[in-house]
């Protein structure tokens with residue numbers, strides 16, 4: 001890709017001030033070459049490849065060979081701010097998201113303080129606006145302090161400036177059936193959804209990895225599939241009983257897929273997500289005890305991976321969501337039991353989806369747009385995201401080079417986390433450009449208008465990156 | 472041998488070599504002067520993050536009898552916490568010029584991490600990691616078993632354990648000894664059956680290279696040895712693995728009646744420390760069939776062999 005343009009105003013200028021952008025010859029959803037003229041934050045015109053003229057002052061993005069998708073929407077991101085700025089901030093997480101092709105992310109509530117009040121969700125939302133690289137939509141906690149004892153003020157969060165629609169105690173399960181029932185009922189009044197982290201706490205006390213053949217050999221305490229499946233089974237029945245909308249986070253087992261399939265066939269209003277890592281990696285990787293593979297829910301078996309891929313292909317699982325969970329190096333550079341759970345994912349999600357679902361023939365690019373953009377936007381009630389790339393629609397888009405292949409180098413990621421499980425793995429696809437509301441925030445695979453000081457923020461933890469930059 | 476982390480690290484030839492070296496070491500221990508100059512000038516660090524006086528003393532004696540310099544580091548308590556960083560300790564040991572580290576740790580995989588995380592280049596000998604493995608215990612058990620069975624039947628020492636029938640009884644779920652023994656005995660050609668209540672067999676045990684049974688009485692008449700495992704009540708926080716100590720003893724304890732179900736030549740083994748009256752009765756533990764005291768003595772010879780192959784193996788070969 002190359003770009004030519006007249007110098008454009010950057011920085012805090014309003015979206016209306018962004019100059020028009022002409023994207024030329026992008027393959028829309030992997031189909032025909034199309035020109036897209038973006039102006040005023042919207043898709044102003046579309047036409048066959050090479051048919052549109054660039055207006056005066058427009059930036060031209062040559063996109064021959066690139067696939068255009070609507071900007072990606074992540075339903076499950078841990079931005080860590082407030083409280084764990086040593087792991088990630090809204091700024092570094094937004095940078096990672098933009099570089100990964102996302103134009104909106106849902107920031108999980110398990111911060112410190114917990115996002116369980118209007119004040120905290122508005123703080124996160126404002127930080128996201130200040131950074132301005134992606135739309136940061138805070139998730140509100142279901143219960144006060146994630147303690148699972150009483151409902152947080154869901155209404156106040158919903159009517160705050162942050163307009164929260166997704167509520168989750170993620171990291172913990174809303175285990176008390178009465179509390180879960182009340183939450184499901186209550187969020188109906190704000191058109192919200194409860195996103196459940198399905199994990200029976202008693203069945204997973206001290207659990208370290210998937211319970212099965214590998215855990216038996218490694219002597220690590222098991223996290224049985226049934227601990228997830230039993231909660232999902234209960235919750236779909238509860239949602240059915242009270243007529244509520246339920247979303248299931250990071251589904252990880254073949255059994256969960258079966259329950260969801262049954263629930264959807266029965267007409268239950270349930271949606272579900274799967275993480276990229278559960279679509280690609282298995283518990284066999286734990287054999288070396290490297291905590292980069294420690295995650296919750298844990299990596300499962302090859303049979304689970306296959307079932308999850310099929311479930312995305314047939315729509316049983318609606319969404320791929322990253323569960324991006326950055327951790328400082330010291331929280332992973334230790335023995336398995338002492339290590340934190342979680343993996344980074346924003347900057348590798350699209351590549352993993354291409355590897356696991358596109359290259360296997362299970363999804364086309366239009367399906368990728370569905371599972372990574374339109375479905376998560378609909379579940380999160382983000383009206384102006386996940387829209388078709390058509391005239392009059394909001395100009396959020398990502399341009400992907402599907403022919404690129406490159407090894408994953410976590411040191412070069414913009415997230416502060418270095419805990420990528422794909423280190424050294426060669427993955428297909430590269431995000432070339434990300435456009436938010438008509439404004440390119442990523443071009444040529446790099447953040448636009450990057451100041452050295454900004455770059456320092458993201459690279460400060462990776463000495464090798466700094467060394468490479470000096471050469 | 473670069474590290475000894477799991478019994479699965481040993482090939483049949485490697486395991487037999489180690490047992491043969493241990494026989495030679497044992498022979499030197501019968502002499503008046505027990506000390507050998509083999510590891511003079513080498514430093515062995517015993518790094519014990521979990522209390523185990525027996526294993527620590529055994530490794531100390533083994534290293535000292537090979538004339539190694541021995542440094543013992545015992546961290547109080549066994550909890551996994553950020554205060555006791557395995558990594559920082561590894562870096563310290565590297566700086567101190569350790570040639571080998573004997574590691575005991577409450578976390579499964581701790582020895583793997585110490586060997587492979589890139590923190591140091593020191594050879595690592597796993598002296599028990601969580602509920603994972605304890606390879607030198609399996610080696611000393613195999614050593615003891617091989618000696619006793621050879622005394623009775625004679626024959627090629629390399630083949631004595633082929634087809635030997637061994638029952639491993641009790642708390643398999645929490646036992647690093649059981650995991651290492653299943654792997655090593657399989658390597659050496661023995662036929663292993665695990666006997667335990669279903670709650671104390673891990674999910675996935677069906678893929679292990681052994682059989683399982685819930686019926687101790689049915690198994691005992693057909694074995695050459697019975698290894699009784701310690702019931703690790705300290706790892707049974709949630710409880711409920713069996714209804715009561717009395718019921719456990721009735722169904723899975725090795726008592727006098729069950730002792731008489733064994734063939735005449737069969738051995739009674741236990742890795743210690745024993746819960747007398749729970750998994751094993753005094754009559755069984757102290758019977759002439761019991762090798763429990765002998766196992767402790769053999770432990771030193773086997774650990775001498777392991778340290779020798781870890782540190783001097785290349786020079787000797």
Ligand SMILES: [Zn+2]
Pocket residue numbers: 170171172197249250296297
């Ligand atoms: Zn979660």
